[in-house]
Amino acid sequence: MQTEILIAGFGGQGVLFAGQILAYAAMDAGREVTWIPSYGPEMRGGTANCTVIISDEEIGSPLVLNPTAVIALNLPSLEKYEPMVKPGGVLIVNASLVNRGPRRLDIDNVFIPVNEIAERLGNRRLLNMVAVGALLAKLPVLTLDQIKQALEDHLPERHKKFMQANLLALQEGADFALQAQGVKVE
Amino acid sequence: MDTTLSAQIVYQRPQSLTEATMHYCPGCTHGIAHRLIAEVMDEMGIRERSIGVAPVGCSVFAYNYFDCDFVEAAHGRAPAMATGIKRLLPDRIVFTYQGDGDLASIGMGEIVHAAGRGENISVFFINNAIYGMTSGQMAPTTLPGQKTTSSPRGRDVETMGYPLRMAELLANLDGAGYVVRRSLHDPKNIRMAKKAIRLAFETQLRGLGFSMVELLSTCSTNWGLSPLESLKWLEEHMIPYYPIGDFKVADALKEIKL
Amino acid sequence: MAKELLKGNIAMAEAAIRAGLEGYFGYPITPQTELLEWMSERMPALGRAFLQAESEVAAINMLYGAACTGARVMTSSSSPGISLMMEGLSYIAGTEVPVVIIDVVRGGPGLGNIAPSQGDYNQIVHGGGHGDYHPIVLAPASVQEAIDLVVLAFDLAEKYRTIVFVMADGNIGQMMEPAELPPMRPIKSEYPHWAVRGAMGRERRILSSIYIDPKDEEVTNYRLMQVWNQIQANEVRYREYFLEDADTVVIGFGTAGRIALSAVRAARAEGIKVGLLRPITLSPFPAPQIENLIQRVKGFLVVEMNAGQMLDDVLKVVKGRVPVEFYGRMGGMVPFPDEILAEIQRMSREDIPLDGDPRQRWMKRLAPVIHWQN
Numbered sequence: 001m002q003t004e005i006l007i008a009g010f011g012g013q014g015v016l017f018a019g020q021i022l023a024y025a026a027m028d029a030g031r032e033v034t035w036i037p038s039y040g041p042e043m044r045g046g047t048a049n050c051t052v053i054i055s056d057e058e059i060g061s062p063l064v065l066n067p068t069a070v071i072a073l074n075l076p077s078l079e080k081y082e083p084m085v086k087p088g089g090v091l092i093v094n095a096s097l098v099n100r101g102p103r104r105l106d107i108d109n110v111f112i113p114v115n116e117i118a119e120r121l122g123n124r125r126l127l128n129m130v131a132v133g134a135l136l137a138k139l140p141v142l143t144l145d146q147i148k149q150a151l152e153d154h155l156p157e158r159h160k161k162f163m164q165a166n167l168l169a170l171q172e173g174a175d176f177a178l179q180a181q182g183v184k185v186e
Numbered sequence: 187m188d189t190t191l192s193a194q195i196v197y198q199r200p201q202s203l204t205e206a207t208m209h210y211c212p213g214c215t216h217g218i219a220h221r222l223i224a225e226v227m228d229e230m231g232i233r234e235r236s237i238g239v240a241p242v243g244c245s246v247f248a249y250n251y252f253d254c255d256f257v258e259a260a261h262g263r264a265p266a267m268a269t270g271i272k273r274l275l276p277d278r279i280v281f282t283y284q285g286d287g288d289l290a291s292i293g294m295g296e297i298v299h300a301a302g303r304g305e306n307i308s309v310f311f312i313n314n315a316i317y318g319m320t321s322g323q324m325a326p327t328t329l330p331g332q333k334t335t336s337s338p339r340g341r342d343v344e345t346m347g348y349p350l351r352m353a354e355l356l357a358n359l360d361g362a363g364y365v366v367r368r369s370l371h372d373p374k375n376i377r378m379a380k381k382a383i384r385l386a387f388e389t390q391l392r393g394l395g396f397s398m399v400e401l402l403s404t405c406s407t408n409w410g411l412s413p414l415e416s417l418k419w420l421e422e423h424m425i426p427y428y429p430i431g432d433f434k435v436a437d438a439l440k441e442i443k444l
Numbered sequence: 445m446a447k448e449l450l451k452g453n454i455a456m457a458e459a460a461i462r463a464g465l466e467g468y469f470g471y472p473i474t475p476q477t478e479l480l481e482w483m484s485e486r487m488p489a490l491g492r493a494f495l496q497a498e499s500e501v502a503a504i505n506m507l508y509g510a511a512c513t514g515a516r517v518m519t520s521s522s523s524p525g526i527s528l529m530m531e532g533l534s535y536i537a538g539t540e541v542p543v544v545i546i547d548v549v550r551g552g553p554g555l556g557n558i559a560p561s562q563g564d565y566n567q568i569v570h571g572g573g574h575g576d577y578h579p580i581v582l583a584p585a586s587v588q589e590a591i592d593l594v595v596l597a598f599d600l601a602e603k604y605r606t607i608v609f610v611m612a613d614g615n616i617g618q619m620m621e622p623a624e625l626p627p628m629r630p631i632k633s634e635y636p637h638w639a640v641r642g643a644m645g646r647e648r649r650i651l652s653s654i655y656i657d658p659k660d661e662e663v664t665n666y667r668l669m670q671v672w673n674q675i676q677a678n679e680v681r682y683r684e685y686f687l688e689d690a691d692t693v694v695i696g697f698g699t700a701g702r703i704a705l706s707a708v709r710a711a712r713a714e715g716i717k718v719g720l721l722r723p724i725t726l727s728p729f730p731a732p733q734i735e736n737l738i739q740r741v742k743g744f745l746v747v748e749m750n751a752g753q754m755l756d757d758v759l760k761v762v763k764g765r766v767p768v769e770f771y772g773r774m775g776g777m778v779p780f781p782d783e784i785l786a787e788i789q790r791m792s793r794e795d796i797p798l799d800g801d802p803r804q805r806w807m808k809r810l811a812p813v814i815h816w817q818n
Binding site for chain 2: 466467469493495497498499501502503505506507508509510511512513515517531532535539640641642643644645648649650651652653654
């Protein structure tokens with residue numbers, strides 16, 4: 001059983017760290033995991049993405065054409081990766097930065113205003129954790145508790161003061177996703 | 187009548203030289219440079235902890251003549267190789283022995299950066315204004331107008347550029363502790379050269395940074411002159427372009443009296 | 445020691461340090477720069493030598509000098525930097541001093557790009573530098589394997605007094621995976637009988653790649669070839685997946701090998717009897733293992749991130765006895781498992797000809813994929 005998660009957005013949205021925290025949680029849970037970023041000049045251009053693969057056996061390709069789930073934190077990421085999500089998969093979209101609705105009927109769409117939720121929690125930089133919370137509500141590859149433990153264990157020391165806020169952000173994201181009604185497909 | 191001879195040794199092979207017969211041409215000053223370095227190694231008692239780096243050029247076989255550990259570098263790369271050795275073995279005395287093609291042409295990058303880093307190595311630079319081993323082509327230090335097999339009508343600075351004054355160039359770098367030019371064309375200058383070699387090693391021993399002694403040398407074979415004419419040609423043509431002098435002497439060295 | 449989530453470049457650097465690395469010399473180049481940066485922090489802290497050279501040319505020659513002291517030393521670079529090191533490599537091979545070099549391969553030729561590639565296979569495995577010499581080349585496919593192979597690289601380099609490459613790519617370098625680092629080995633206290641460290645109380649030693657008399661140089665070449673024979677006999681390494689009943693075998697190394705694994709699994713799920721041979725040593729090449737497979741398989745599919753550099757080595761072993769197909773992506777493009785799966789499916793449906801050139805057939809199939817227009 002293998003789950004592939006692609007997270008994409010602007011540089012500064014915490015794309016890479018969101019993927020890393022999933023990878024840490026998977027490792028701590030004894031699963032096989034790979035985390036691979038896009039790297040190089042395109043990072044400087046403002047877009048970033050990473051792919052996390054969680055599996056019960058030796059992982060083959062670290063990149064897949066059709067991931068199980070995509071988190072798209074901006075419009076270019078939505079345009080690029082929405083068509084790639086595996087049928088039956090999950091698409092989490094930052095509704096704060098996109099001006100359109102979903103286009104796929106065969107996947108589970110969650111349009112969530114992560115910027116606003118993060119701002120309401122007092123720190124815009126929490127938006128990645130809001131998105132991860134939403135993802136795990138729809139894709140039970142890891143539990144929220146496992147992510148919380150991974151944050152406890154692997155959040156850099158200088159960021160430990162944001163621990164509680166991170167946990168709250170995860171929970172808010174999850175709650176939103178669970179309560180969200182099916183969004184209308186364009 | 188007293189017939190006993192009281193023998194007194196006035197001249198012998200320095201311990202730091204092997205018994206190998208040198209392959210250098212008659213009239214070549216490489217042999218003098220080798221001997222001076224070996225004498226200084228003897229006097230300082232550093233032979234057993236010295237590691238030499240030989241170049242590519244006429245002195246490619248320098249390792250056959252020095253009785254100390256030696257490695258042979260790729261053309262121009264002796265300062266890089268010496269850097270690798272010195273960084274692994276900081277308490278050894280590491281020196282390169284390089285000609286003008288090796289140091290000032292193909293190895294320009296390596297020598298400039300070794301000096302710039304203040305690499306604690308000593309460089310003995312033989313400048314004879316010509317490529318010896320490949321039989322007489324133009325060197326970066328070939329004088330304006332000087333005929334070589336690759337500048338048959340004389341070095342035309344309009345198309346072939348100007349000679350490089352390496353001692354002056356490297357002395358400008360903050361990493362250089364001791365950079366001087368000496369000549370091997372007569373006994374007085376040879377004595378001065380030996381003192382400079384001593385100071386270069388002293389620079390390294392004291393951790394004062396990069397040291398280089400440029401030694402103006404002859405190449406009778408490729409200059410097409412007799413050994414005696416060569417010494418004269420060096421004095422009359424090279425010294426005016428490459429003045430003998432001290433271009434960088436770290437303050438701490440100035441107290442040393444030899 | 446517990447597993448940590450480690451980035452490939454940093455894992456390789458730390459593995460080298462723990463293997464007793466005494467000196468590192470390198471020049472920044474993407475996508476391996478984190479490796480150099482890690483060294484710049486860790487090596488001086490441990491009192492060991494780190495130097496950022498002025499060029500790859502200088503770096504390889506610093507490495508050459510450092511290797512002459514008998515210490516464990518290494519450099520790392522990426523493709524264009526490795527090209528610049530070829531001169532030094534030949535000298536190192538000719539002097540018979542051990543070094544380890546990590547090449548995090550990127551797209552080329554020329555400046556190319558910084559994306560993952562396997563385009564350095566030929567320049568590393570089949571020479572590059574002048575003269576006859578054969579480095580050992582190890583190709584990791586995961587962060588853990590990269591760690592293990594870096595440690596092995598030092599042991600092999602010293603055992604055979606040879607150059608050992610670890611040939612990774614941008615994926616291996618940039619990827620994070622859970623992996624376990626080896627315990628810290630102490631720096632060696634005894635140095636080999638040939639090491640140049642100052643002639644204290646002993647005869648002087650000379651390390652050189654000059655044998656001015658061709659007779660001596662020929663003997664040296666013969667010795668190098670004899671060592672190479674031993675290496676070929678003893679050091680072939682590879683991994684097998686689903687080979688027991690496979691009638692088609694995919695051959696791929698490093699990142700291409702692990703991508704092929706995904707494709708092989710997917711094909712197995714469809715009932716196709718396909719397996720994977722993943723060479724870990726590209727040099728020595730697992731030719732005997734391929735030879736054994738020829739007796740019982742219907743065909744091979746070679747997968748690479750280049751235009752078929754290892755393909756030629758496979759063809760040399762197969763000698764037209766069974767069909768060979770090739771699938772490659774070039775210039776920093778990385779294949780998806782789906783592309784390789786499609787090739788496996790096609791091979792299970794179609795009769796693949798024994799004659800003809802697999803590279804020409806592949807170019808025809810690739811043309812529409814890359815939107816090639818004449």
